[in-house]
Amino acid sequence: xxxxxxxxxxxxxxxxxxxxxxxxxxxxxxxxxxxxxxxxxxxxxxxxxxxxxxxxxxxxxxxxxxxxxxxxxxxxxxxxxxxxxxxxxxxxxxx
Amino acid sequence: xxxxxxxxxxxxxxxxxxxxxxxxxxxxxxxxxxxxxxxxxxxxxxxxxxxxxxxxxxxxxxxxxxxxxxxxxxxxxxxxxxxxxxxxxxxxxxxxxxxxxxxxxxxxxxxxxxxxxxxxxxxxxxxxxxxxxxxxxxxxxxxxxxxxxxxxxxxxxxxxxxxxxxxxxxxxxxxxxxxxxxxxxxxxxxxxxxxxxxxxxxxxxxxxxxxxxxxxxxxxx
Amino acid sequence: xxxxxxxxxxxxxxxxxxxxxxxxxxxxxxxxxxxxxxxxxxxxxxxxxxxxxxxxxxxxxxxxxxxxxxxxxxxxxxxxxxxxxxxxxxxxxxxxxxxxxxxxxxxxxxxxxxxxxxxxxxxxxxxxxxxxxxxxxxxxxxxxxxxxxxxxxxxxxxxxxxxxxxxxxxxxxxxxxxxxxxxxxxxxxxxxxxxxxxxxxxxxxxxxxxxxxxxxxxxxxxxxxxxxxxxxxxxxxxxxxxxxxxxxxxxxxxxxxxxxxxxxxxxxxxxxxxxxxxxxxxxxxxxxxxxxxxxxxxxxxxxxxxxxxxxxxxxxxxxxxxxxxxxxxxxxxxxxxxxxxxxxxxxxxxxxxxxxxxxxxxxxxxxxxxxxxxxxxxxxxxxxxxxxxxxxxxxxxxxxxxxxxxxxxxxxxxxxxxxxxxxxxxxxxxxxxxxxxxxxxxxxxxxxxxxxxxxxxxxxxxxxxxxxxxxxxxxxxx
Numbered sequence: 001x002x003x004x005x006x007x008x009x010x011x012x013x014x015x016x017x018x019x020x021x022x023x024x025x026x027x028x029x030x031x032x033x034x035x036x037x038x039x040x041x042x043x044x045x046x047x048x049x050x051x052x053x054x055x056x057x058x059x060x061x062x063x064x065x066x067x068x069x070x071x072x073x074x075x076x077x078x079x080x081x082x083x084x085x086x087x088x089x090x091x092x093x094x095x
Numbered sequence: 096x097x098x099x100x101x102x103x104x105x106x107x108x109x110x111x112x113x114x115x116x117x118x119x120x121x122x123x124x125x126x127x128x129x130x131x132x133x134x135x136x137x138x139x140x141x142x143x144x145x146x147x148x149x150x151x152x153x154x155x156x157x158x159x160x161x162x163x164x165x166x167x168x169x170x171x172x173x174x175x176x177x178x179x180x181x182x183x184x185x186x187x188x189x190x191x192x193x194x195x196x197x198x199x200x201x202x203x204x205x206x207x208x209x210x211x212x213x214x215x216x217x218x219x220x221x222x223x224x225x226x227x228x229x230x231x232x233x234x235x236x237x238x239x240x241x242x243x244x245x246x247x248x249x250x251x252x253x254x255x256x257x258x259x260x261x262x263x264x265x266x267x268x269x270x271x272x273x274x275x276x277x278x279x280x281x282x283x284x285x286x287x288x289x290x291x292x293x294x295x296x297x298x299x300x301x302x303x304x305x306x307x308x309x310x311x312x313x314x315x316x
Numbered sequence: 317x318x319x320x321x322x323x324x325x326x327x328x329x330x331x332x333x334x335x336x337x338x339x340x341x342x343x344x345x346x347x348x349x350x351x352x353x354x355x356x357x358x359x360x361x362x363x364x365x366x367x368x369x370x371x372x373x374x375x376x377x378x379x380x381x382x383x384x385x386x387x388x389x390x391x392x393x394x395x396x397x398x399x400x401x402x403x404x405x406x407x408x409x410x411x412x413x414x415x416x417x418x419x420x421x422x423x424x425x426x427x428x429x430x431x432x433x434x435x436x437x438x439x440x441x442x443x444x445x446x447x448x449x450x451x452x453x454x455x456x457x458x459x460x461x462x463x464x465x466x467x468x469x470x471x472x473x474x475x476x477x478x479x480x481x482x483x484x485x486x487x488x489x490x491x492x493x494x495x496x497x498x499x500x501x502x503x504x505x506x507x508x509x510x511x512x513x514x515x516x517x518x519x520x521x522x523x524x525x526x527x528x529x530x531x532x533x534x535x536x537x538x539x540x541x542x543x544x545x546x547x548x549x550x551x552x553x554x555x556x557x558x559x560x561x562x563x564x565x566x567x568x569x570x571x572x573x574x575x576x577x578x579x580x581x582x583x584x585x586x587x588x589x590x591x592x593x594x595x596x597x598x599x600x601x602x603x604x605x606x607x608x609x610x611x612x613x614x615x616x617x618x619x620x621x622x623x624x625x626x627x628x629x630x631x632x633x634x635x636x637x638x639x640x641x642x643x644x645x646x647x648x649x650x651x652x653x654x655x656x657x658x659x660x661x662x663x664x665x666x667x668x669x670x671x672x673x674x675x676x677x678x679x680x681x682x683x684x685x686x687x688x689x690x691x692x693x694x695x696x697x698x699x700x701x702x703x704x705x706x707x708x709x710x711x712x713x714x715x716x717x718x719x720x721x722x723x724x725x726x727x728x729x730x731x732x733x734x735x736x737x738x739x740x741x742x743x744x745x746x747x748x749x750x751x752x753x754x755x756x757x758x759x760x761x762x763x764x765x766x767x768x769x770x771x772x773x774x775x776x777x778x779x780x781x782x783x784x785x786x787x788x789x790x791x792x793x794x
Contacts, residue, residue, distance in 0.1 A: 062150035073169035126501025172461030277377035
């Protein structure tokens with residue numbers, strides 16, 4: 001059971017928890033956090049499996065870097081939407 | 096009770112998926128294609144020495160181009176969503192925090208510059224450097240030294256899009272000569288540094304903008 | 317010689333960034349110039365494919381699996397042509413729609429649309445699984461930005477739901493890519509296709525399941541369609557048109573690509589499931605459209621129903637090329653028709669100032685062109701000859717009967733009748749006499765002509781069906 005495999009299994013758990021969280025949780029912020037968990041899980045699986053052999057595979061590392069940036073961008077958009085929803089709900093005249 | 100049943104079902108499905116994935120991860124064969132060997136074999140022609148940077152900016156540079164587009168797009172989305180600019184408050188800030196910001200930020204800018212340069216030989220590069228720059232901007236805003244942004248003016252819009260435009264320009268320039276993003280081996284190192292420099296600035300501004308456009312903190316008194 | 321493939325990808329983000337630089341509200345003219353060039357490039361590519369066959373383009377000169385490959389075959393060319401055509405028409409429509417500050421703030425509509433088109437062009441040309449993930453995210457974020465732009469509570473809530481659903485789906489897709497890379501060591505579709513067969517390890521089966529599920533959710537297949545009516549129904553008309561006509565086809569295209577690129581071996585045994593869900597989508601979507609009180613909701617549920625036809629092809633793909641042709645024809649004709657329908661609805665809503673079906677009374681006298689456009693679009697959705705929709709459904713029924721699967725043919729016919737029900741509901745309401753106090757706003761003629769043009773194109777498509785099918789045949793074994 002190499003370190004890479006342990007990372008991958010942890011990643012699987014995070015992914016599944018995140019996915020369940022987005023569906024089951026009610027609070028918007030928690031849904032967004034659950035999505036981040038899901039993303040991190042997928043990245044961990046990718047990186048973990050890259051290390052399961054002898055050497056380290058640089059290609060998944062680059063892919064995960066790209067994935068992290070995309071994830072940050074998506075989270076920013078989701079948070080902006082959530083804040084706007086909050087602002088509109090608090091002050092329905094604002095449009 | 097009516098709500099508990101579908102929730103239980105979701106949890107059950109999730110556990111099932113986890114179990115299946117566990118089994119799958121244990122059952123993986125040796126891959127048919129050996130990419131790390133190919134990456135190492137061609138490393139000398141990529142213009143950088145670190146394999147991850149080579150993959151990121153040369154072998155799969157097209158992914159990076161699209162990724163910068165995603166960042167810029169997220170900023171556009173945040174701009175499009177914002178309604179009336181939130182009332183910016185000018186609250187009093189702890190002077191210790193301000194002192195910390197004043198000391199830390201120049202250091203952070205230095206670190207960002209180092210990370211940008213180091214990316215060619217060891218872990219580092221445009222994204223990491225840009226993230227540090229953005230963190231510096233956020234720190235300045237939290238310390239009340241940098242007011243939150245409203246709709247960006249011409250200069251700021253230029254800064255935000257410059258990185259992407261430089262990357263696109265290099266790609267188009269290379270297109271005129273050969274294929275999309277095909278760097279001539281002797282120019283590869285220089286072009287990649289140029290692209291990364293532009294990206295660092297823009298990524299820093301975009302990430303900072305994602306925070307500062309929704310912040311409510313004005314300049315401190 | 318100018319190579320259309322890289323320029324189709326480089327041009328949209330270039331004018332999108334320039335539109336951003338110009339400032340809020342600007343960029344419309346730039347968009348139209350850019351789109352005209354893109355349309356020309358798409359035609360050029362189609363011409364090249366018809367003479368020389370399918371093309372592969374190695375970005376960076378490295379070639380798969382080390383680098384990223386772009387690939388163009390008949391299906392990609394068809395999708396690119398559809399995208400540029402519909403987008404150009406809608407750009408002309410949108411300029412008139414947003415002119416003078418009507419239709420809500422459009423501050424960043426043009427840069428957002430430019431990036432949307434960049435994502436679509438990149439998606440249709442990509443042959444690399446991870447690159448497709450990045451294009452999917454680009455597409456999703458652009459679409460969400462457009463839905464939410466400048467909107468109030470309902471729009472933002474719909475956009476947020478759309479975003480979260482889209483992100484979970486992309487996450488599942490990414491996990492699938494991770495598993496495939498771990499198994500085979502590459503993410504290049506061309507390299508993977510010969511490697512995937514029914515003896516693949518569990519990881520590949522799970523990956524295929526995750527990725528297929530992700531695409532079904534993104535394409536709003538029943539029962540994952542819940543996010544679509546609010547999102548498409550609350551956005552401004554040009555945005556709804558772009559989303560229903562184009563964006564939703566991108567994830568379906570990806571599913572089809574994956575299916576033909578190796579997953580067919582894995583999915584053959586379960587191919588009836590998307591068919592059944594598609595049939596349910598047709599029935600359920602049509603019923604909801606018939607019951608909808610708001611115009612936009614009606615058209616959005618119509619999209620849910622028409623998407624169902626696309627999934628009917630999966631059980632029939634193994635038996636020959638007719639189902640593939642049917643799917644492509646349905647994508648193109650629905651794209652044109654739905655864009656026309658939303659454009660027409662935008663005109664009607666602007667004119668009456670209200671968004672319900674009941675408020676349409678008297679419109680027939682005031683806006684005959686728009687109503688005619690709506691009717692023509694309806695002809696395609698119902699599947700009446702000689703429209704493109706008729707050709708698509710004819711091919712689908714033919715494929716079903718050829719393989720002895722009568723059930724699907726029955727569903728197609730039922731769907732046509734149900735579509736007639738909601739189309740005629742709108743038309744009937746419009747021909748009623750208006751209450752005397754009704755006031756109709758003036759609407760720019762340009763918007764009406766765009767709606768009419770798109771609708772006419774979707775109907776006349778059936779006459780040119782043979783050329784399209786010839787283009788489709790480039791580079792495919794079927």
